[in-house]
Amino acid sequence: MGMRAIVRGVGHYLPEKVVENAEFEKTLDTSDEWIRSRSGIERRCLAAEGQTTSDLAIRAGRAALENAGLTADDIDAIVMATSTADLTFPAAATMVQAGLGMTRGFAFDVQAVCAGFIFALANANALISTGQARRVMVIGAETFSRLMDWEDRSTCVLFGDGAGALILEAGEGAGTAADRGILSVDLNSDGRHKDILYVDGGVSTGRTGHLRMAGKEVFRHAVEKLSDTAHAALEKAGLTGEDVDWLVPHQANLRIIKATAQRLQLPMERVIVTVQDHGNTSAASIPLALSVGSAEGKIQPGDVVVTEAIGGGLAWGSVVLRW
Ligand code: ACO
Numbered sequence: 001m002g003m004r005a006i007v008r009g010v011g012h013y014l015p016e017k018v019v020e021n022a023e024f025e026k027t028l029d030t031s032d033e034w035i036r037s038r039s040g041i042e043r044r045c046l047a048a049e050g051q052t053t054s055d056l057a058i059r060a061g062r063a064a065l066e067n068a069g070l071t072a073d074d075i076d077a078i079v080m081a082t083s084t085a086d087l088t089f090p091a092a093a094t095m096v097q098a099g100l101g102m103t104r105g106f107a108f109d110v111q112a113v114c115a116g117f118i119f120a121l122a123n124a125n126a127l128i129s130t131g132q133a134r135r136v137m138v139i140g141a142e143t144f145s146r147l148m149d150w151e152d153r154s155t156c157v158l159f160g161d162g163a164g165a166l167i168l169e170a171g172e173g174a175g176t177a178a179d180r181g182i183l184s185v186d187l188n189s190d191g192r193h194k195d196i197l198y199v200d201g202g203v204s205t206g207r208t209g210h211l212r213m214a215g216k217e218v219f220r221h222a223v224e225k226l227s228d229t230a231h232a233a234l235e236k237a238g239l240t241g242e243d244v245d246w247l248v249p250h251q252a253n254l255r256i257i258k259a260t261a262q263r264l265q266l267p268m269e270r271v272i273v274t275v276q277d278h279g280n281t282s283a284a285s286i287p288l289a290l291s292v293g294s295a296e297g298k299i300q301p302g303d304v305v306v307t308e309a310i311g312g313g314l315a316w317g318s319v320v321l322r323w
Pocket of ligand 1 (some may be wrong): 029030031034035038039112113115136153157159197214215216217219220222252253256278282310311312
């Protein structure tokens with residue numbers, strides 16, 4: 001017995017401007033071949049001038065409301081994962097709250113970089129299971145294009161902009177892995193690894209700064225930590241790899257996704273992959289992949305879905321849910 005946080009709706013929004021890998025050949029010493037073979041990325045969407053993270057999030061939120069057959073008044077809380085809030089404060093989530101026309105309840109941001117959506121899901125799950133909210137909109141939205149050093153070929157070709165939203169609703173569960181909704185959560189961080197992935201700006205520097213990444217180092221941590229956290233979450237849920245219908249990983253690099261799937265003994269047919277079209281959209285990548293996977297008819301009600309992500313911090317984690 002107990003309250004489960006059950007998926008009621010999902011939606012996403014991608015900026016109109018699509019940039020193919022070949023575009024970068026004009027300004028950087030890089031190639032479509034290099035980007036494709038090292039990362040699996042073929043194209044990404046970039047926000048228009050003046051288009052902010054909250055703008056993208058509002059559109060994703062509207063799409064999720066429509067998918068759920070709900071209006072903004074039906075939502076008790078918005079938990080938004082982002083590292084690229086429009087302003088230092090207020091929370092981008094409150095801008096989304098206003099933009100959706102939601103005049104009650106509460107909204108706040110969660111900052112765990114690329115793992116942000118996992119941490120936001122964990123927060124929403126806690127709010128629902130403790131009775132503090134009945135319906136929570138969980139958003140992952142980013143404009144990482146604003147953090148790029150466009151002269152740094154080792155990072156600027158990897159990231160994209162976008163937003164995804166999930167609506168979770170309280171529903172009575174039996175307390176077993178047969179329940180629909182969030183079944184388990186595994187969260188981790190280790191601040192000793194700050195220097196391999198960070199933005200060299202912020203309030204302490206007086207400028208926004210640029211993303212800096214030691215790609216190889218991050219890659220090494222990613223494969224090990226992502227499979228470990230997914231295993232841990234599955235174990236907490238009382239499930240094994242064989243029970244998994246869909247792995248929905250953070251979309252940073254196809255080689256990381258393949259290596260993680262292999263460690264979980266999951267064939268690629270059971271993995272939702274969007275990195276080729278979206279690039280790394282940080283906290284937006286998982287809700288984008290959930291929305292695309294659902295819209296394509298792959299993820300169906302009752303399916304066991306494992307999500308996992310790692311990002312700056314390092315921070316990483318996994319959520320297992322039955323759709
Ligand atoms: N085009 C051409 N060459 C390039 C480019 C480019 N765009 N970028 C780097 N190179 C060069 C490098 O300079 C290097 O040259 P060198 O050998 O002469 O020094 C060479 O390519 C190889 O670079 P590596 O770093 O060894 O390439 P690798 O195979 O490791 O792939 C990549 C790089 C794609 C960044 C990979 O390491 C990666 O994906 N890392 C993890 C990123 C990640 O998962 N991030 C997730 C979290 S993101 C977040 O939280 C914000």
